[in-house]
Amino acid sequence: MAIIRATVLETAHPQIGAALMENSTFVAHPWRRLHNTFLSMQRMCGADDAVRAREAARLNRLHARLSGTDARDRPYDAMDPHVRAWVVATLFESAVTMFRLGGQPLDQDTMEGLYREFQEFLTAMGDEAGHLPATLQEFWGYYDRVVDEELENTEALRVILYKLFDHLPAPALLEDLPTVWAAGRAVAGPVIGAITVASLPESLRRRAGLPDFPGARTLTQGAYLVAGLARFLPDGWIKAEEVAGLLTLSPDSDDPRARAVGAVRDGVKRAGALIRLLTPIPDQREPAATPRPGRTAEEFFRTVLDQTGDGHVEWPDLAAMARELSLRLDLDEPEETRLYDAYAAWWKELQTALDRDGDGRVSAEEYAAAVPGLAGPALIRLADVLFDATDKDGDQSIDADEYRALFRTGFHRDPAHTGSAAYSRSAFVKEFLSFMTGRQRSRAYDPLLAQG
Known part of the structure; x- marks a missing residue:
């Protein structure tokens, strides 16, 4: 308060x-x-x-x-x-x-x-x-x-x-x-x-x-x-920073607190389902929607690109992404500047491609009218810069600790399917581009850039 x-x-x-x-x-x-x-x-x-x-x-x-x-x-x-x-x-x-x-x-x-x-x-x-x-x-x-x-x-x-x-x-x-x-x-x-x-x-x-x-x-x-x-409560029961951290945990996180809260959440959902079964109300539920691999252009614009929530995409929206990533990775000045510069180059690329009325910003209508899957050289370069910033030891792969530092979630890499528990540059760039162009959702990037 x-x-x-x-x-x-x-x-x-x-x-x-x-x-x-x-x-x-x-x-x-x-x-x-x-x-x-x-x-x-x-x-x-x-x-x-x-x-x-x-x-x-x-x-x-x-x-x-x-x-x-x-x-x-x-x-x-x-x-x-x-x-x-x-x-x-x-x-x-x-x-x-x-x-x-x-x-x-x-x-x-x-x-x-x-x-x-x-x-x-x-x-x-x-x-x-x-x-x-x-x-x-x-x-x-x-x-x-x-x-x-x-x-x-x-x-x-x-x-x-x-x-x-x-x-x-x-x-x-x-x-x-x-x-x-x-x-x-x-x-x-x-x-x-x-x-x-x-x-x-x-x-x-x-x-x-x-x-x-x-x-x-x-x-x-x-x-x-x-x-x-x-x-008057015992020491350690309530700490503001712990509560704040708990609220921002992703359900996919491998943090024990996320599993505990997830169990409570599942209990609430089961209780709600039981109440609906016992309540004599006609079943008007719509068929369950199949999971969508991506988002609509409007949803992607609102939840990912429009970081400030003002209905337009401008440089401050992309700067907010750079700011969040820099904080997550605790970057030093040279790395942070490199990441901001990469986002600035991507903003110029977006502006050139999408700003039809020349007002210096991109509206939801302008974005939807263009190609949502746009992935130019600047965005690819941005993915490379982010990989380098995340790969702290410079071994050209992202291990579990480096992954958690960026995403605060579990290390979702299956060696049986990928051949290695590490996250290669090509795999990282491919997933980043797929997410940032709205082609597919990501349980890693959603908590990072899309959720409140």
């Missing part, structure tokens, strides 16, 4: 809101975004200085690629030190609020120690500590000023509060239980939205015209109090 609240406060800043709407996958792939956020926080807040420095360098490279102008022609730049300071400020203030609403308010000394740690977080990113006030006492004046003078009712804020919660896609492990997920979301979505709104600063709620539902503040405090009771 604190992360959601901090995210809303971030998106209310016009520069951050514009950067998110133009470049982020938080609408189409929220679970992936959540998992990656926790992974980054783990690296930045861990005890290993080398890991922290490596992650800070990765974040700086990511932010350096995010700049442009918003709908009102105002510039945004993710490397703006004042903007980055606001992100850290929202995390600190939301943590303090979380403790307060959860019935365990921080004393002054603890709060000051926590504030120093967040200042160090900013310093680790290479920014001057002075972009945040030097003392905690000065921080509250800075925080109130930004809320009162700089935050707006941005499009990104409205999307989170009024669209994302109501249309949140099911996590990978629950995708085959759409009715159960939709029923739970119909109840939980509005509640989460009301709790988040009620926890925001009053001046922001008033200026953004956010509704103040009767009893919402009481509900908010109650929700935080209930969540705060988790501190």
